[in-house]
Amino acid sequence: MSLKNDIGKSTDAKLVRRQILRSQLRDRFFAVGGLLVMAVACLVLLALLLQLAYDGIGRVSWQFVSSYPSRFASQAGILSAWIGTILVMILTAATAIPLGIGAAIYLEEYASKNWMTDVIEINIANLAGVPSIVYGLMALGLLVYEFHLGHSFLTAGLTLAMLILPMVIIATREALRAIPPQIREAAYAVGATKWQTVRDHVVPYSMGGILTGMILALSRAVGETAPLITVGALSFIAFLPRSPLTSEFPFISLQWLFDPFTVMPIQMFNWVSRPQDEFHVNAAAAGVILLAMTLAMNGLAIAIRARFRKRIHW
Amino acid sequence: MNAEAVLKKTVTWRWSSRLPMQMKEKAIESLLLFAALTSVAITIGIVGVLVYESIGFFRQVSLWDFLTDTQWTPLFSEPHYGILPLISGTLVTTAVALAVAVPMGSLIAIYLSEYASRGVRETIKPALELLSAVPTVVYGYFALLFVTPALQALWPALPGFNMLSAGLVIGIMIVPYVSSVSEDAMRAVPVHLREGAFALGATRMQTALRVVFPSALSGITAAYVLGISRAIGETMVVAIAAGMQPTLTWNPLEPAATMTAYIVQVSLGDLPHGSVGYQTIFATGLTLLLMTLVFNLAGHVLKKRYRQIY
Numbered sequence A: 001m002s003l004k005n006d007i008g009k010s011t012d013a014k015l016v017r018r019q020i021l022r023s024q025l026r027d028r029f030f031a032v033g034g035l036l037v038m039a040v041a042c043l044v045l046l047a048l049l050l051q052l053a054y055d056g057i058g059r060v061s062w063q064f065v066s067s068y069p070s071r072f073a074s075q076a077g078i079l080s081a082w083i084g085t086i087l088v089m090i091l092t093a094a095t096a097i098p099l100g101i102g103a104a105i106y107l108e109e110y111a112s113k114n115w116m117t118d119v120i121e122i123n124i125a126n127l128a129g130v131p132s133i134v135y136g137l138m139a140l141g142l143l144v145y146e147f148h149l150g151h152s153f154l155t156a157g158l159t160l161a162m163l164i165l166p167m168v169i170i171a172t173r174e175a176l177r178a179i180p181p182q183i184r185e186a187a188y189a190v191g192a193t194k195w196q197t198v199r200d201h202v203v204p205y206s207m208g209g210i211l212t213g214m215i216l217a218l219s220r221a222v223g224e225t226a227p228l229i230t231v232g233a234l235s236f237i238a239f240l241p242r243s244p245l246t247s248e249f250p251f252i253s254l255q256w257l258f259d260p261f262t263v264m265p266i267q268m269f270n271w272v273s274r275p276q277d278e279f280h281v282n283a284a285a286a287g288v289i290l291l292a293m294t295l296a297m298n299g300l301a302i303a304i305r306a307r308f309r310k311r312i313h314w
Numbered sequence B: 001m002n003a004e005a006v007l008k009k010t011v012t013w014r015w016s017s018r019l020p021m022q023m024k025e026k027a028i029e030s031l032l033l034f035a036a037l038t039s040v041a042i043t044i045g046i047v048g049v050l051v052y053e054s055i056g057f058f059r060q061v062s063l064w065d066f067l068t069d070t071q072w073t074p075l076f077s078e079p080h081y082g083i084l085p086l087i088s089g090t091l092v093t094t095a096v097a098l099a100v101a102v103p104m105g106s107l108i109a110i111y112l113s114e115y116a117s118r119g120v121r122e123t124i125k126p127a128l129e130l131l132s133a134v135p136t137v138v139y140g141y142f143a144l145l146f147v148t149p150a151l152q153a154l155w156p157a158l159p160g161f162n163m164l165s166a167g168l169v170i171g172i173m174i175v176p177y178v179s180s181v182s183e184d185a186m187r188a189v190p191v192h193l194r195e196g197a198f199a200l201g202a203t204r205m206q207t208a209l210r211v212v213f214p215s216a217l218s219g220i221t222a223a224y225v226l227g228i229s230r231a232i233g234e235t236m237v238v239a240i241a242a243g244m245q246p247t248l249t250w251n252p253l254e255p256a257a258t259m260t261a262y263i264v265q266v267s268l269g270d271l272p273h274g275s276v277g278y279q280t281i282f283a284t285g286l287t288l289l290l291m292t293l294v295f296n297l298a299g300h301v302l303k304k305r306y307r308q309i310y
Helices: A003-009 A013-059 A079-110 A115-127 A132-146 A153-177 A181-189 A194-205 A207-223 A226-230 A264-272 A277-311 B003-060 B063-068 B084-115 B118-133 B136-154 B163-187 B191-199 B204-215 B217-233 B236-241 B259-268 B276-305
Strands: none
Touching: A013 A277, A013 B084, A013 B118, A013 B136, A013 B163, A013 B204, A079 A115, A079 A153, A079 A194, A079 A207, A079 A264, A079 A277, A079 B003, A115 A153, A115 B003, A132 A153, A132 A226, A132 B003, A132 B217, A132 B259, A132 B276, A153 A207, A153 A226, A153 B003, A181 A194, A194 A207, A194 B003, A207 A264, A207 A277, A207 B118, A207 B136, A226 A264, A226 B259, A264 A277, A264 B136, A264 B236, A277 B118, A277 B136, B003 B276, B084 B118, B084 B163, B084 B204, B084 B217, B084 B259, B084 B276, B118 B163, B136 B163, B136 B236, B163 B204, B163 B217, B163 B236, B191 B204, B204 B217, B217 B276, B236 B259, B259 B276
16 A cells, blocks of 8 residues: 555566556546445435335325325325425424524624624534434423414424524525625615615625525425424324415414424325335325425525526626 | 705704614614524523423433433333433444445545546535435335335345334435535645645545545544434434334344434324323433534534644
């Protein structure tokens, strides 16, 4: 292995040449090895997708999408699950996005360097490393039993919002940091206040990065299962939450917030954990739809990132 | 209107609008500060809930039993509350996962940072990131219904639930975390160090392994630690594929429950709020949190020790 010793010892030019050749050969092998490992990782991803599609795609049908869960695998569907996922995501987005962007703006644009800022910064970095199931435990103790929100949509949405909040903050801060300070100085120079600068210049210009971060965070939340199990998701819901629109005044009802919930990954988990093969097929079909959702969100995020990166040149 | 009148008007206008504007600015700043403080509130909530419920638990179970008893059967008629079986399950799946993720992640990182052209890197990285975008429950499906049968074809005695396949799948899952953070660390190594090595006649491999890798060791350690804490906290894959039976074993071929899988198992049932059984998941959760904390701190210390200054 050690080149310098061998050169030192050998007086023969032939030996040196051989040594060089050997090193170069090793180098090639190493490169091929790296390429192979990467291929393996990509192949595993491909195998996973193909296996899931092979098992489940035949089961994806209108009947599957429009039916409630059932004791009979062939009649079961994901109606309550996908509607649940959409409702929980709306709640999560409505909570985490304003809070996250607000926090990021504060830390990037307003915060002075003091102990409180340090505490918030360290705290966010640590929160991002907390296992997701721990958020679920916290939500169980606090939201379900202390605030009496029950095993409801509201609890689920808030739990996931807390989970993705650090991600939203980190992504937004990165986007804000990419805006050069001259932009801010120009705004101040024409008499804009801090908030006007942020609202009319800094945030609009970093929208691409912010949007990308939001979508990636939400795509993480869509697939999240563990914390929702701990806050008491039901895996067998044969009804829909109460409608948000009513026929009587005031026409809008928030009762659905307190209805029991289920989501796509919970439904899939329930079917995977059953011993019967027919339910595994259902699980695969639910997985295909779930994966399509998350991959579509990731694709969208990549597209937005590429588009905004092209458009802005400072 | 003469100049004086205009000036007067402007001054009054400025006086009348200045105060609300300043107040608005202050109000907005306070709102934003409030948003930033919610993250602190979440941490306080997490620690508070876990500690509060764990205190209730340790009133009934001694800490000594918790740490030394070798059985974890809180829901049996003769309950034992030894966390060791859950810890062993967690450590075994994590070790298997690392055995996959560390070599694969490091090699990929070295390849991407030292060998790959820009084009290759720009296509491979998003593809790898998709690996971490796949929902964990889908990985669980994969471990139980694809990896385990495949391993059983090689080793027919392997039980249907086992820590090996769960660990392997978690390993694949955390490869992108390890590779992307290590790659960033290696790309941060200044080019002149590489040029120095090339000038001495080193090949790319020698440069990568003996110059770049050691120089980036602090960042790479951070990547490994990130991978470890992901693997420890991973829930769905182990809950689906590793079995739910708490067993004190270090053999990855056996089924065993991890801390996370136990929390899932209890949450799926219907334990009354306030019972010891209910409190066990918080004590387990606190242990889990402390373990991830220890690894994160260790990573931090290692990072400092190996930091190179250019």
